[in-house]
């Protein structure tokens with residue numbers, strides 16, 4: 188595993204966290220069911236946050252340690268090293284949390300931030316709709332002003348973990364602007380509000396992590412608006428920039444786990460061509476992480492996450508898919524027979540799960556368009 192060593196401070200931080208993990212080993216998830224992931228995840232997140240190991244780059248007054256994204260990345264790295272389960276409240280930690288720190292009112296910060304860190308309140312992301320995915324500005328869900336707040340009506344789709352979330356950050360239309368991205372607003376909606384219906388969608392992997400979420404005249408008080416009315420597009424884009432960098436960093440570490448499993452199962456029995464492919468997967472994983480580190484160092488020096496996060500996202504998601512395809516091919520027909528929870532079952536599950544990685548958080552085509560237009564300065568296609 189590549190190590191991020193930038194300063195004595197970051198090395199000391201790693202040592203301290205490693206010691207803590209030695210005394211507080213992470214729970215093991217026996218099967219890959221969502222129910223177990225949620226139950227174990229809540230307890231594990233509570234333990235980590237009680238010791239201030241989550242949101243280490245958040246300001247101290249909001250429960251963080253006031254450190255940089257480098258330390259946050261080191262924490263993720265150490266969690267992977269000990270095979271800890273993925274943080275349940277990742278959307279809160281990596282998306283709505285940073286958005287509230289940057290754009291929230293003092294009341295919103297006090298009300299929400301500590302519960303995001305502790306996992307007492309789990310968040311989901313209500314952006315995509317049946318007619319608005321890559322073209323996010325086409326959002327049609329409406330929030331109509333009513334006395335004391337807004338009434339929301341419409342439908343969201345692909346809402347991960349909506350079934351267990353307490354809150355949703357929703358991008359909705361508050362007025363018709365001259366351009367599509369005008370007139371959008373960012374609202375914080377309690378998932379137990381009257382008028383919300385959540386329907387699970389079964390995925391190819393057998394999981395029900397996705398949901399359709401229907402809003403039928405859902406009342407949301409004005410104090411749950413983030414930023415000003417009409418600021419939704421600007422805030423949504425800053426959420427996506429964070430998502431692509433911070434969330435992607437933690438997710439690309441999943442490649443390390445898959446690689447480790449692959450090598451553990453016996454790389455000596457691989458054919459010459461398989462060994463070459465394994466070497467390529469290792470090189471891809473190292474290159475992906477080296478690029479993510481390069482960007483992290485810029486952020487640690489005060490740069491705000493921008494379109495370069497699309498490079499991280501593209502590299503991570505495509506190399507993860509390639510690795511999972513290779514892993515499944517090494518397992519061969521056994522992967523298809525693998526029972527859930529068995530070694531081959533894990534390989535099959537990971538392969539099927541990896542298919543969505545080049546779609547979630549923006550498809551590969553969209554990342555390539557961002558890189559072409561915003562980083563390389565190429566002209567927009569007609």
Ligand SMILES: Cc1cc2nc3c(=O)[nH]c(=O)nc-3n(C[C@H](O)[C@H](O)[C@H](O)COP(=O)(O)OP(=O)(O)OC[C@H]3O[C@@H](n4cnc5c(N)ncnc54)[C@H](O)[C@@H]3O)c2cc1C
Nearest residue numbers: 312313314315320321345346347543546547548549550552
């Ligand atoms: C695992 C996973 C988790 C997700 N979680 C959430 C969530 O929690 N909350 C949420 O709001 N959304 C979530 N999504 C939805 C995700 O953001 C969208 O699926 C994604 O933005 C693509 O939108 P779409 O599905 O509508 O596809 P479309 O936008 O309809 O795209 C269909 C195809 O057309 C291509 N395409 C579209 N426009 C262009 C263009 N301009 N140039 C070139 N090609 C183009 C796309 O690349 C794609 O191949 C999740 C998706 C996945 C797979």
